[in-house]
Amino acid sequence: MEQHAELEAQIDRWRGYVQRSRAISPADVDELEDHLREQIADRQATGLDDDEAFLVAIKRLGNLDAVSREFAREHSERLWKQLVLVPEGSDGGTPAWRELAVVLALAVGAGIAVKAGFALIGDGTALTRNLGLLVFPFLAGYFAWKRRLTGQAAAMLLIPFAALAVLLNTYPFAPGGSTEMLAALHAPVVLWLLAGVAYVGGRWSSDKGRMDFVRFTGELAIYYTLIALGGAVLIALTLATLQVVGVDFEPVLEDWILPFAVPGALVVATWLVEAKQQVVENIAPVLTRIFTPLTVVMLLVLLAVIATAGGFVDIDRNLLLLMDVILVLVLCLLLYSISARDSLVPPGLFDALQLVLVVAALAVDAAMLTAMLTRIAEFGFSPNKIAALGLNLLLLVHLLRAALLAVGFLRGRRPFASLERWQTRYLPVYGAWAAFVVVIFPPIFGFL
Amino acid sequence: VRIDKDLVAASATPLVLGILSDGDLYGYAILKRVSELSGGGMQWTDGMLYPLLHRLERLGYVSSSWGTSEAGRRRKHYAITPAGRDALAERQQQWTVVSDALRQVWRSQGSSAPMEGWT
Numbered sequence: 001m002e003q004h005a006e007l008e009a010q011i012d013r014w015r016g017y018v019q020r021s022r023a024i025s026p027a028d029v030d031e032l033e034d035h036l037r038e039q040i041a042d043r044q045a046t047g048l049d050d051d052e053a054f055l056v057a058i059k060r061l062g063n064l065d066a067v068s069r070e071f072a073r074e075h076s077e078r079l080w081k082q083l084v085l086v087p088e089g090s091d092g093g094t095p096a097w098r099e100l101a102v103v104l105a106l107a108v109g110a111g112i113a114v115k116a117g118f119a120l121i122g123d124g125t126a127l128t129r130n131l132g133l134l135v136f137p138f139l140a141g142y143f144a145w146k147r148r149l150t151g152q153a154a155a156m157l158l159i160p161f162a163a164l165a166v167l168l169n170t171y172p173f174a175p176g177g178s179t180e181m182l183a184a185l186h187a188p189v190v191l192w193l194l195a196g197v198a199y200v201g202g203r204w205s206s207d208k209g210r211m212d213f214v215r216f217t218g219e220l221a222i223y224y225t226l227i228a229l230g231g232a233v234l235i236a237l238t239l240a241t242l243q244v245v246g247v248d249f250e251p252v253l254e255d256w257i258l259p260f261a262v263p264g265a266l267v268v269a270t271w272l273v274e275a276k277q278q279v280v281e282n283i284a285p286v287l288t289r290i291f292t293p294l295t296v297v298m299l300l301v302l303l304a305v306i307a308t309a310g311g312f313v314d315i316d317r318n319l320l321l322l323m324d325v326i327l328v329l330v331l332c333l334l335l336y337s338i339s340a341r342d343s344l345v346p347p348g349l350f351d352a353l354q355l356v357l358v359v360a361a362l363a364v365d366a367a368m369l370t371a372m373l374t375r376i377a378e379f380g381f382s383p384n385k386i387a388a389l390g391l392n393l394l395l396l397v398h399l400l401r402a403a404l405l406a407v408g409f410l411r412g413r414r415p416f417a418s419l420e421r422w423q424t425r426y427l428p429v430y431g432a433w434a435a436f437v438v439v440i441f442p443p444i445f446g447f448l
Numbered sequence: 449v450r451i452d453k454d455l456v457a458a459s460a461t462p463l464v465l466g467i468l469s470d471g472d473l474y475g476y477a478i479l480k481r482v483s484e485l486s487g488g489g490m491q492w493t494d495g496m497l498y499p500l501l502h503r504l505e506r507l508g509y510v511s512s513s514w515g516t517s518e519a520g521r522r523r524k525h526y527a528i529t530p531a532g533r534d535a536l537a538e539r540q541q542q543w544t545v546v547s548d549a550l551r552q553v554w555r556s557q558g559s560s561a562p563m564e565g566w567t
Binding site for chain 1: 474475476479493494495496498499502503506517519521522523524
Protein backbone atom coordinates (compact mmCIF):
# COMPACT_ATOMS: atom_id res chain seq x y z
CA MET A 1 0.00 0.00 0.00
CA GLU A 2 2.90 2.30 0.92
CA GLN A 3 4.22 2.70 -2.60
CA HIS A 4 0.77 3.58 -3.90
CA ALA A 5 0.44 6.59 -1.61
CA GLU A 6 0.63 8.98 -4.55
CA LEU A 7 -2.08 7.05 -6.37
CA GLU A 8 -4.29 7.12 -3.28
CA ALA A 9 -3.79 10.86 -3.03
CA GLN A 10 -4.76 11.23 -6.67
CA ILE A 11 -7.90 9.19 -6.18
CA ASP A 12 -8.73 11.27 -3.12
CA ARG A 13 -8.40 14.47 -5.11
CA TRP A 14 -10.53 13.02 -7.85
CA ARG A 15 -13.17 12.05 -5.28
CA GLY A 16 -13.21 15.54 -3.86
CA TYR A 17 -13.69 16.93 -7.33
CA VAL A 18 -16.53 14.56 -8.23
CA GLN A 19 -18.27 15.20 -4.94
CA ARG A 20 -18.69 18.80 -5.86
CA SER A 21 -21.21 17.87 -8.51
CA ARG A 22 -24.61 18.11 -6.92
CA ALA A 23 -26.17 15.57 -9.25
CA ILE A 24 -23.78 12.84 -8.13
CA SER A 25 -24.65 11.49 -4.72
CA PRO A 26 -22.01 10.12 -2.32
CA ALA A 27 -23.21 6.58 -3.08
CA ASP A 28 -22.67 7.25 -6.78
CA VAL A 29 -19.19 8.51 -6.06
CA ASP A 30 -18.48 5.25 -4.26
CA GLU A 31 -19.74 3.37 -7.28
CA LEU A 32 -17.60 5.42 -9.66
CA GLU A 33 -14.59 5.04 -7.40
CA ASP A 34 -14.97 1.27 -7.40
CA HIS A 35 -15.06 1.43 -11.18
CA LEU A 36 -11.99 3.65 -11.31
CA ARG A 37 -10.02 1.36 -9.03
CA GLU A 38 -10.96 -1.73 -11.04
CA GLN A 39 -9.90 0.00 -14.20
CA ILE A 40 -6.62 1.09 -12.60
CA ALA A 41 -5.95 -2.44 -11.34
CA ASP A 42 -6.55 -3.85 -14.82
CA ARG A 43 -4.24 -1.28 -16.40
CA GLN A 44 -1.57 -2.02 -13.82
CA ALA A 45 -1.88 -5.70 -14.64
CA THR A 46 -0.98 -4.88 -18.24
CA GLY A 47 2.21 -3.22 -17.05
CA LEU A 48 1.32 0.45 -16.68
CA ASP A 49 2.64 2.31 -13.65
CA ASP A 50 0.35 4.03 -11.16
CA ASP A 51 0.36 7.37 -12.91
CA GLU A 52 -0.35 6.01 -16.34
CA ALA A 53 -3.02 3.65 -15.07
CA PHE A 54 -4.74 6.51 -13.27
CA LEU A 55 -4.65 8.74 -16.32
CA VAL A 56 -6.06 6.04 -18.58
CA ALA A 57 -8.80 5.19 -16.08
CA ILE A 58 -9.76 8.86 -15.73
CA LYS A 59 -9.78 9.32 -19.46
CA ARG A 60 -12.02 6.32 -19.98
CA LEU A 61 -14.41 7.49 -17.31
CA GLY A 62 -15.07 10.42 -19.58
CA ASN A 63 -15.51 14.15 -19.25
CA LEU A 64 -16.78 14.67 -15.74
CA ASP A 65 -19.00 17.58 -16.68
CA ALA A 66 -20.74 15.52 -19.33
CA VAL A 67 -21.11 12.59 -16.96
CA SER A 68 -22.52 14.74 -14.19
CA ARG A 69 -24.91 16.33 -16.69
CA GLU A 70 -26.06 12.84 -17.53
CA PHE A 71 -26.52 12.11 -13.85
CA ALA A 72 -28.45 15.35 -13.49
CA ARG A 73 -30.74 14.37 -16.35
CA GLU A 74 -31.50 11.09 -14.63
CA HIS A 75 -31.70 12.52 -11.12
CA SER A 76 -33.09 16.00 -11.64
CA GLU A 77 -34.72 15.70 -8.24
CA ARG A 78 -31.28 15.75 -6.66
CA LEU A 79 -30.86 19.32 -7.72
CA TRP A 80 -33.86 20.04 -5.50
CA LYS A 81 -34.05 17.59 -2.69
CA GLN A 82 -30.65 18.11 -1.22
CA LEU A 83 -31.53 18.28 2.41
CA VAL A 84 -30.86 14.82 3.78
CA LEU A 85 -31.45 15.12 7.49
CA VAL A 86 -30.69 11.58 8.50
CA PRO A 87 -28.21 10.37 5.88
CA GLU A 88 -28.45 6.64 5.28
CA GLY A 89 -25.40 4.61 6.14
CA SER A 90 -23.15 7.48 7.11
CA ASP A 91 -19.63 6.16 7.34
CA GLY A 92 -17.93 6.47 10.67
CA GLY A 93 -18.45 9.27 13.14
CA THR A 94 -21.63 9.49 15.12
CA PRO A 95 -24.62 7.53 13.88
CA ALA A 96 -27.05 9.79 12.05
CA TRP A 97 -29.99 9.13 14.34
CA ARG A 98 -27.97 10.21 17.34
CA GLU A 99 -27.82 13.77 16.12
CA LEU A 100 -31.56 13.75 15.65
CA ALA A 101 -31.99 12.43 19.19
CA VAL A 102 -29.67 15.10 20.59
CA VAL A 103 -31.48 17.85 18.71
CA LEU A 104 -34.89 16.70 19.84
CA ALA A 105 -33.73 16.34 23.44
CA LEU A 106 -32.27 19.86 23.37
CA ALA A 107 -35.42 21.27 21.78
CA VAL A 108 -37.60 19.66 24.45
CA GLY A 109 -35.12 20.79 27.10
CA ALA A 110 -35.37 24.40 25.91
CA GLY A 111 -39.15 24.07 26.07
CA ILE A 112 -39.03 22.68 29.59
CA ALA A 113 -36.69 25.48 30.68
CA VAL A 114 -39.02 28.16 29.34
CA LYS A 115 -42.05 26.43 30.82
CA ALA A 116 -40.30 26.18 34.18
CA GLY A 117 -39.41 29.85 33.84
CA PHE A 118 -43.06 30.71 33.42
CA ALA A 119 -43.96 28.59 36.42
CA LEU A 120 -41.21 29.85 38.74
CA ILE A 121 -40.65 33.47 37.70
CA GLY A 122 -44.11 34.35 36.48
CA ASP A 123 -44.65 36.21 33.24
CA GLY A 124 -43.61 39.74 34.12
CA THR A 125 -40.51 41.63 33.02
CA ALA A 126 -38.43 39.33 35.22
CA LEU A 127 -39.14 36.53 32.76
CA THR A 128 -38.43 38.77 29.76
CA ARG A 129 -35.01 39.44 31.29
CA ASN A 130 -34.37 35.73 31.69
CA LEU A 131 -35.87 34.35 28.48
CA GLY A 132 -32.62 34.43 26.56
CA LEU A 133 -30.77 32.92 29.50
CA LEU A 134 -33.23 30.03 29.59
CA VAL A 135 -32.86 29.12 25.93
CA PHE A 136 -29.18 29.89 25.39
CA PRO A 137 -27.72 26.79 27.15
CA PHE A 138 -29.55 24.47 24.79
CA LEU A 139 -28.47 26.26 21.66
CA ALA A 140 -24.89 26.59 22.85
CA GLY A 141 -25.07 23.00 24.05
CA TYR A 142 -25.89 21.85 20.55
CA PHE A 143 -22.88 23.66 19.11
CA ALA A 144 -20.68 22.45 21.94
CA TRP A 145 -21.74 18.89 21.18
CA LYS A 146 -21.47 19.33 17.42
CA ARG A 147 -18.08 21.07 17.47
CA ARG A 148 -16.71 19.00 20.37
CA LEU A 149 -15.78 22.13 22.29
CA THR A 150 -12.71 21.98 24.49
CA GLY A 151 -13.03 22.67 28.19
CA GLN A 152 -11.33 26.01 27.73
CA ALA A 153 -13.80 27.12 25.05
CA ALA A 154 -16.70 25.91 27.17
CA ALA A 155 -15.41 27.98 30.07
CA MET A 156 -15.23 30.96 27.74
CA LEU A 157 -18.97 30.53 27.23
CA LEU A 158 -19.97 29.56 30.73
CA ILE A 159 -18.28 32.37 32.63
CA PRO A 160 -19.89 35.28 30.75
CA PHE A 161 -23.18 33.39 30.74
CA ALA A 162 -23.09 32.87 34.50
CA ALA A 163 -22.03 36.47 35.09
CA LEU A 164 -24.90 37.71 32.94
CA ALA A 165 -27.38 35.44 34.71
CA VAL A 166 -26.22 36.63 38.14
CA LEU A 167 -26.27 40.33 37.22
CA LEU A 168 -29.65 40.22 35.53
CA ASN A 169 -31.18 38.59 38.57
CA THR A 170 -29.42 40.37 41.41
CA TYR A 171 -29.59 43.97 40.17
CA PRO A 172 -32.32 45.76 42.16
CA PHE A 173 -34.18 47.03 39.09
CA ALA A 174 -36.93 49.54 39.81
CA PRO A 175 -40.21 48.02 38.65
CA GLY A 176 -41.11 49.20 35.19
CA GLY A 177 -37.84 51.13 34.92
CA SER A 178 -36.19 51.71 31.59
CA THR A 179 -32.81 50.27 32.59
CA GLU A 180 -34.52 46.94 33.18
CA MET A 181 -36.13 47.06 29.76
CA LEU A 182 -32.82 48.02 28.18
CA ALA A 183 -31.04 45.16 29.93
CA ALA A 184 -33.72 42.73 28.78
CA LEU A 185 -33.35 44.02 25.20
CA HIS A 186 -29.56 43.93 25.11
CA ALA A 187 -28.95 40.66 26.95
CA PRO A 188 -30.05 38.53 23.94
CA VAL A 189 -27.50 40.37 21.77
CA VAL A 190 -24.71 39.41 24.15
CA LEU A 191 -26.01 35.86 24.34
CA TRP A 192 -26.30 35.60 20.58
CA LEU A 193 -22.67 36.60 20.12
CA LEU A 194 -21.74 34.07 22.80
CA ALA A 195 -23.66 31.50 20.79
CA GLY A 196 -21.49 32.64 17.90
CA VAL A 197 -18.40 31.75 19.90
CA ALA A 198 -19.88 28.29 20.37
CA TYR A 199 -20.78 28.17 16.68
CA VAL A 200 -17.21 28.74 15.56
CA GLY A 201 -16.03 26.17 18.07
CA GLY A 202 -14.26 28.69 20.25
CA ARG A 203 -12.12 30.12 17.43
CA TRP A 204 -13.82 33.47 17.73
CA SER A 205 -10.92 35.47 16.36
CA SER A 206 -11.18 33.89 12.92
CA ASP A 207 -12.68 36.23 10.29
CA LYS A 208 -13.93 33.31 8.27
CA GLY A 209 -15.63 31.83 11.30
CA ARG A 210 -17.35 35.11 12.02
CA MET A 211 -18.56 35.42 8.46
CA ASP A 212 -19.91 31.87 8.68
CA PHE A 213 -21.77 32.84 11.81
CA VAL A 214 -23.26 35.82 9.98
CA ARG A 215 -24.42 33.52 7.20
CA PHE A 216 -25.74 31.10 9.75
CA THR A 217 -27.73 33.83 11.47
CA GLY A 218 -29.38 34.89 8.23
CA GLU A 219 -30.30 31.37 7.25
CA LEU A 220 -31.56 30.68 10.75
CA ALA A 221 -33.83 33.71 10.61
CA ILE A 222 -35.33 32.45 7.37
CA TYR A 223 -35.74 28.84 8.52
CA TYR A 224 -37.19 29.96 11.81
CA THR A 225 -39.67 32.16 9.99
CA LEU A 226 -40.69 29.29 7.75
CA ILE A 227 -41.20 26.97 10.70
CA ALA A 228 -43.10 29.68 12.57
CA LEU A 229 -45.36 30.28 9.57
CA GLY A 230 -46.11 26.59 9.24
CA GLY A 231 -46.76 26.34 12.95
CA ALA A 232 -49.02 29.39 12.87
CA VAL A 233 -51.11 27.88 10.08
CA LEU A 234 -51.47 24.62 12.01
CA ILE A 235 -52.38 26.42 15.22
CA ALA A 236 -54.88 28.69 13.46
CA LEU A 237 -56.60 25.71 11.84
CA THR A 238 -56.72 23.77 15.11
CA LEU A 239 -57.99 26.81 16.95
CA ALA A 240 -60.72 27.44 14.38
CA THR A 241 -61.80 23.80 14.31
CA LEU A 242 -61.92 23.45 18.07
CA GLN A 243 -63.83 26.69 18.37
CA VAL A 244 -66.51 25.34 16.05
CA VAL A 245 -66.72 22.22 18.18
CA GLY A 246 -66.88 24.38 21.26
CA VAL A 247 -63.60 23.48 22.94
CA ASP A 248 -61.53 26.29 24.41
CA PHE A 249 -58.07 25.68 23.02
CA GLU A 250 -56.44 28.91 24.08
CA PRO A 251 -55.27 27.90 27.58
CA VAL A 252 -53.51 24.86 26.18
CA LEU A 253 -52.00 26.96 23.44
CA GLU A 254 -50.72 29.62 25.81
CA ASP A 255 -49.63 27.34 28.63
CA TRP A 256 -48.13 24.44 26.75
CA ILE A 257 -47.81 24.73 23.01
CA LEU A 258 -46.19 28.15 22.67
CA PRO A 259 -43.69 27.79 25.56
CA PHE A 260 -42.46 24.57 24.01
CA ALA A 261 -42.83 25.34 20.32
CA VAL A 262 -41.16 28.75 20.21
CA PRO A 263 -37.80 27.83 21.81
CA GLY A 264 -37.94 24.28 20.43
CA ALA A 265 -38.29 25.59 16.88
CA LEU A 266 -35.16 27.67 17.40
CA VAL A 267 -33.10 24.58 18.19
CA VAL A 268 -34.64 22.63 15.32
CA ALA A 269 -34.06 25.50 12.89
CA THR A 270 -30.45 25.66 14.04
CA TRP A 271 -30.07 22.00 13.26
CA LEU A 272 -31.69 22.40 9.84
CA VAL A 273 -29.31 25.18 8.90
CA GLU A 274 -26.36 23.10 10.12
CA ALA A 275 -27.54 20.09 8.16
CA LYS A 276 -28.08 21.95 4.94
CA GLN A 277 -25.24 24.44 4.90
CA GLN A 278 -23.04 22.39 2.60
CA VAL A 279 -25.62 21.11 0.22
CA VAL A 280 -28.06 23.85 -0.61
CA GLU A 281 -27.47 27.38 -1.76
CA ASN A 282 -28.08 29.85 1.00
CA ILE A 283 -31.12 31.94 0.39
CA ALA A 284 -30.48 34.92 2.65
CA PRO A 285 -27.81 36.45 0.40
CA VAL A 286 -29.98 35.95 -2.64
CA LEU A 287 -32.83 37.79 -0.97
CA THR A 288 -30.51 40.72 -0.37
CA ARG A 289 -30.24 41.16 -4.12
CA ILE A 290 -33.97 41.71 -4.27
CA PHE A 291 -34.20 43.89 -1.22
CA THR A 292 -31.17 46.13 -1.65
CA PRO A 293 -32.75 48.28 -4.38
CA LEU A 294 -36.09 48.30 -2.58
CA THR A 295 -34.45 49.36 0.66
CA VAL A 296 -32.64 52.17 -1.10
CA VAL A 297 -36.00 53.47 -2.28
CA MET A 298 -37.45 53.11 1.20
CA LEU A 299 -34.57 55.01 2.81
CA LEU A 300 -34.87 57.82 0.29
CA VAL A 301 -38.59 58.12 0.99
CA LEU A 302 -37.94 58.18 4.72
CA LEU A 303 -35.29 60.84 4.30
CA ALA A 304 -37.70 62.98 2.31
CA VAL A 305 -40.38 62.54 4.96
CA ILE A 306 -38.02 63.45 7.79
CA ALA A 307 -36.72 66.46 5.88
CA THR A 308 -40.20 67.81 5.18
CA ALA A 309 -41.46 67.04 8.69
CA GLY A 310 -39.54 70.06 9.91
CA GLY A 311 -37.95 70.40 13.34
CA PHE A 312 -36.18 67.44 14.81
CA VAL A 313 -37.51 68.10 18.30
CA ASP A 314 -41.03 67.16 17.33
CA ILE A 315 -40.00 63.81 16.01
CA ASP A 316 -41.77 61.15 17.97
CA ARG A 317 -39.53 58.86 20.01
CA ASN A 318 -41.34 55.87 18.53
CA LEU A 319 -40.24 57.08 15.13
CA LEU A 320 -36.65 57.15 16.35
CA LEU A 321 -37.00 53.61 17.62
CA LEU A 322 -38.45 52.46 14.32
CA MET A 323 -35.63 54.11 12.43
CA ASP A 324 -33.14 52.29 14.61
CA VAL A 325 -34.74 49.01 13.67
CA ILE A 326 -34.63 49.99 10.01
CA LEU A 327 -30.96 50.87 10.21
CA VAL A 328 -30.14 47.56 11.85
CA LEU A 329 -32.02 45.81 9.06
CA VAL A 330 -30.07 47.77 6.46
CA LEU A 331 -26.90 46.65 8.15
CA CYS A 332 -28.01 43.02 8.01
CA LEU A 333 -28.80 43.45 4.34
CA LEU A 334 -25.32 44.81 3.79
CA LEU A 335 -23.70 42.00 5.77
CA TYR A 336 -25.52 39.28 3.88
CA SER A 337 -24.81 40.61 0.46
CA ILE A 338 -21.17 40.88 1.45
CA SER A 339 -21.16 37.37 2.90
CA ALA A 340 -22.44 35.94 -0.39
CA ARG A 341 -20.16 37.85 -2.70
CA ASP A 342 -17.21 36.15 -4.30
CA SER A 343 -14.38 38.37 -3.16
CA LEU A 344 -12.43 37.87 -6.38
CA VAL A 345 -15.07 39.22 -8.75
CA PRO A 346 -14.32 42.78 -9.94
CA PRO A 347 -16.68 45.55 -8.80
CA GLY A 348 -19.98 45.75 -10.63
CA LEU A 349 -23.32 47.48 -10.70
CA PHE A 350 -24.56 45.77 -7.56
CA ASP A 351 -21.58 47.00 -5.59
CA ALA A 352 -22.38 50.52 -6.65
CA LEU A 353 -25.97 50.01 -5.60
CA GLN A 354 -24.74 48.78 -2.26
CA LEU A 355 -22.72 51.93 -1.82
CA VAL A 356 -25.86 53.96 -2.53
CA LEU A 357 -27.62 51.96 0.17
CA VAL A 358 -24.84 52.64 2.65
CA VAL A 359 -24.80 56.34 1.85
CA ALA A 360 -28.58 56.57 2.17
CA ALA A 361 -28.40 54.75 5.50
CA LEU A 362 -25.66 57.14 6.60
CA ALA A 363 -27.86 60.10 5.75
CA VAL A 364 -30.73 58.62 7.74
CA ASP A 365 -28.39 57.88 10.61
CA ALA A 366 -27.02 61.41 10.59
CA ALA A 367 -30.54 62.83 10.61
CA MET A 368 -31.43 60.62 13.54
CA LEU A 369 -28.34 61.55 15.47
CA THR A 370 -29.19 65.20 15.01
CA ALA A 371 -32.72 64.53 16.18
CA MET A 372 -31.47 62.65 19.21
CA LEU A 373 -28.95 65.27 20.19
CA THR A 374 -31.64 67.93 19.84
CA ARG A 375 -33.93 65.90 22.08
CA ILE A 376 -31.20 65.39 24.63
CA ALA A 377 -30.39 69.10 24.62
CA GLU A 378 -34.08 69.86 25.04
CA PHE A 379 -35.17 67.25 27.57
CA GLY A 380 -31.93 66.04 29.14
CA PHE A 381 -30.48 62.57 29.46
CA SER A 382 -32.32 59.35 29.99
CA PRO A 383 -31.08 55.76 29.81
CA ASN A 384 -33.18 55.14 26.71
CA LYS A 385 -31.76 58.13 24.90
CA ILE A 386 -28.18 57.27 25.73
CA ALA A 387 -28.68 53.67 24.67
CA ALA A 388 -30.18 54.78 21.37
CA LEU A 389 -27.48 57.41 20.90
CA GLY A 390 -24.79 54.82 21.51
CA LEU A 391 -26.27 52.41 19.02
CA ASN A 392 -26.55 55.15 16.42
CA LEU A 393 -22.96 56.19 16.93
CA LEU A 394 -21.85 52.58 16.49
CA LEU A 395 -23.90 52.35 13.32
CA LEU A 396 -22.45 55.63 12.08
CA VAL A 397 -18.88 54.40 12.47
CA HIS A 398 -19.76 51.06 10.91
CA LEU A 399 -21.48 52.59 7.91
CA LEU A 400 -18.96 55.37 7.43
CA ARG A 401 -16.02 53.01 7.20
CA ALA A 402 -18.04 50.59 5.07
CA ALA A 403 -18.80 53.43 2.66
CA LEU A 404 -15.14 54.48 2.50
CA LEU A 405 -14.00 50.94 1.87
CA ALA A 406 -16.72 50.43 -0.74
CA VAL A 407 -15.57 53.56 -2.59
CA GLY A 408 -12.02 52.26 -2.47
CA PHE A 409 -13.17 48.92 -3.83
CA LEU A 410 -15.23 50.46 -6.63
CA ARG A 411 -12.25 52.55 -7.70
CA GLY A 412 -10.09 49.47 -7.70
CA ARG A 413 -7.88 50.69 -4.89
CA ARG A 414 -8.78 48.03 -2.36
CA PRO A 415 -9.57 44.33 -2.50
CA PHE A 416 -13.06 43.26 -1.56
CA ALA A 417 -11.61 41.30 1.31
CA SER A 418 -10.86 44.51 3.21
CA LEU A 419 -14.57 45.38 3.13
CA GLU A 420 -15.36 41.89 4.33
CA ARG A 421 -12.84 42.07 7.13
CA TRP A 422 -14.19 45.39 8.36
CA GLN A 423 -17.66 43.89 8.71
CA THR A 424 -16.57 40.83 10.65
CA ARG A 425 -14.10 42.69 12.85
CA TYR A 426 -16.68 45.26 13.84
CA LEU A 427 -19.28 42.75 15.00
CA PRO A 428 -17.88 42.24 18.54
CA VAL A 429 -18.19 45.99 19.11
CA TYR A 430 -21.96 45.57 19.14
CA GLY A 431 -21.61 42.79 21.66
CA ALA A 432 -19.39 44.96 23.84
CA TRP A 433 -21.89 47.81 23.68
CA ALA A 434 -24.78 45.48 24.51
CA ALA A 435 -22.83 44.09 27.45
CA PHE A 436 -22.12 47.66 28.56
CA VAL A 437 -25.83 48.51 28.47
CA VAL A 438 -26.69 45.39 30.45
CA VAL A 439 -23.92 45.61 33.03
CA ILE A 440 -23.02 49.29 33.46
CA PHE A 441 -26.21 51.18 32.64
CA PRO A 442 -28.35 50.01 35.58
CA PRO A 443 -25.89 51.10 38.31
CA ILE A 444 -25.12 54.39 36.52
CA PHE A 445 -28.76 55.31 36.23
CA GLY A 446 -29.70 54.01 39.67
CA PHE A 447 -31.62 50.98 38.31
CA LEU A 448 -34.42 53.30 37.22
CA VAL B 449 -14.51 -1.15 -36.37
CA ARG B 450 -15.42 1.88 -34.32
CA ILE B 451 -19.14 2.09 -33.76
CA ASP B 452 -20.87 5.42 -34.18
CA LYS B 453 -21.90 7.24 -30.97
CA ASP B 454 -25.62 7.29 -31.72
CA LEU B 455 -25.61 3.60 -32.46
CA VAL B 456 -23.84 2.89 -29.19
CA ALA B 457 -26.43 4.93 -27.34
CA ALA B 458 -29.32 3.17 -29.05
CA SER B 459 -27.97 -0.29 -28.38
CA ALA B 460 -26.88 0.38 -24.82
CA THR B 461 -30.11 -0.57 -23.09
CA PRO B 462 -30.66 -3.96 -24.77
CA LEU B 463 -26.97 -4.74 -24.43
CA VAL B 464 -26.90 -4.06 -20.70
CA LEU B 465 -30.17 -5.89 -20.12
CA GLY B 466 -28.94 -8.82 -22.20
CA ILE B 467 -25.68 -9.03 -20.28
CA LEU B 468 -27.50 -8.88 -16.96
CA SER B 469 -29.89 -11.62 -18.05
CA ASP B 470 -26.90 -13.98 -17.88
CA GLY B 471 -26.33 -13.12 -14.24
CA ASP B 472 -25.82 -10.29 -11.75
CA LEU B 473 -22.87 -8.00 -12.39
CA TYR B 474 -21.40 -4.71 -11.24
CA GLY B 475 -20.69 -1.71 -13.44
CA TYR B 476 -17.10 -2.35 -14.38
CA ALA B 477 -17.78 -6.00 -15.19
CA ILE B 478 -20.68 -5.00 -17.44
CA LEU B 479 -18.39 -2.71 -19.41
CA LYS B 480 -15.74 -5.38 -19.70
CA ARG B 481 -18.33 -7.77 -21.05
CA VAL B 482 -19.49 -5.19 -23.62
CA SER B 483 -15.94 -4.75 -24.73
CA GLU B 484 -15.42 -8.51 -25.05
CA LEU B 485 -18.65 -9.05 -26.95
CA SER B 486 -17.90 -6.32 -29.47
CA GLY B 487 -14.27 -7.26 -29.82
CA GLY B 488 -13.34 -3.85 -28.44
CA GLY B 489 -15.39 -2.07 -31.11
CA MET B 490 -17.91 -0.58 -28.72
CA GLN B 491 -16.06 1.90 -26.60
CA TRP B 492 -18.31 3.51 -24.06
CA THR B 493 -17.53 6.49 -22.01
CA ASP B 494 -17.30 4.52 -18.79
CA GLY B 495 -18.96 7.16 -16.65
CA MET B 496 -22.08 7.18 -18.82
CA LEU B 497 -22.92 3.60 -17.86
CA TYR B 498 -24.00 4.60 -14.38
CA PRO B 499 -26.67 7.14 -15.24
CA LEU B 500 -27.99 4.52 -17.67
CA LEU B 501 -28.07 1.84 -14.97
CA HIS B 502 -29.84 4.25 -12.65
CA ARG B 503 -32.41 5.00 -15.30
CA LEU B 504 -33.02 1.29 -15.88
CA GLU B 505 -33.40 0.91 -12.15
CA ARG B 506 -35.93 3.71 -11.98
CA LEU B 507 -37.86 2.07 -14.82
CA GLY B 508 -37.85 -1.13 -12.80
CA TYR B 509 -35.82 -3.12 -15.34
CA VAL B 510 -32.95 -3.78 -12.98
CA SER B 511 -32.56 -3.88 -9.23
CA SER B 512 -29.41 -3.05 -7.33
CA SER B 513 -27.84 -4.08 -4.07
CA TRP B 514 -24.68 -3.05 -2.28
CA GLY B 515 -22.09 -5.69 -1.62
CA THR B 516 -18.35 -5.70 -1.11
CA SER B 517 -15.59 -6.39 -3.58
CA GLU B 518 -12.71 -8.80 -3.00
CA ALA B 519 -10.68 -5.80 -1.87
CA GLY B 520 -13.36 -4.90 0.66
CA ARG B 521 -14.73 -1.85 -1.13
CA ARG B 522 -18.41 -1.03 -1.38
CA ARG B 523 -19.68 -2.30 -4.69
CA LYS B 524 -23.11 -2.02 -6.28
CA HIS B 525 -24.41 -5.10 -8.06
CA TYR B 526 -27.19 -5.01 -10.61
CA ALA B 527 -29.68 -7.75 -11.43
CA ILE B 528 -32.35 -7.90 -14.11
CA THR B 529 -35.98 -7.97 -12.96
CA PRO B 530 -38.93 -9.75 -14.62
CA ALA B 531 -40.01 -6.38 -16.06
CA GLY B 532 -36.48 -6.04 -17.40
CA ARG B 533 -36.74 -9.41 -19.11
CA ASP B 534 -39.99 -8.34 -20.76
CA ALA B 535 -38.37 -5.11 -21.93
CA LEU B 536 -35.41 -7.08 -23.22
CA ALA B 537 -37.66 -9.42 -25.18
CA GLU B 538 -39.39 -6.44 -26.74
CA ARG B 539 -36.12 -4.77 -27.65
CA GLN B 540 -34.87 -8.02 -29.14
CA GLN B 541 -37.86 -8.10 -31.44
CA GLN B 542 -37.27 -4.51 -32.48
CA TRP B 543 -33.61 -5.11 -33.17
CA THR B 544 -34.37 -8.27 -35.12
CA VAL B 545 -36.67 -6.28 -37.37
CA VAL B 546 -34.10 -3.54 -37.83
CA SER B 547 -31.20 -5.86 -38.55
CA ASP B 548 -33.29 -8.01 -40.90
CA ALA B 549 -34.25 -4.93 -42.83
CA LEU B 550 -30.66 -3.74 -43.00
CA ARG B 551 -29.47 -7.16 -44.10
CA GLN B 552 -31.95 -7.17 -46.96
CA VAL B 553 -30.98 -3.69 -48.05
CA TRP B 554 -27.34 -4.63 -48.16
CA ARG B 555 -28.03 -7.91 -49.93
CA SER B 556 -29.94 -6.02 -52.63
CA GLN B 557 -26.96 -3.70 -53.04
CA GLY B 558 -25.00 -6.75 -53.97
CA SER B 559 -21.85 -7.99 -52.32
CA SER B 560 -20.01 -4.75 -53.07
CA ALA B 561 -20.67 -3.36 -49.60
CA PRO B 562 -18.52 -4.81 -46.86
CA MET B 563 -20.53 -6.38 -44.08
CA GLU B 564 -18.06 -6.16 -41.30
CA GLY B 565 -19.59 -6.10 -37.89
CA TRP B 566 -22.98 -7.25 -39.12
CA THR B 567 -23.21 -11.00 -39.27
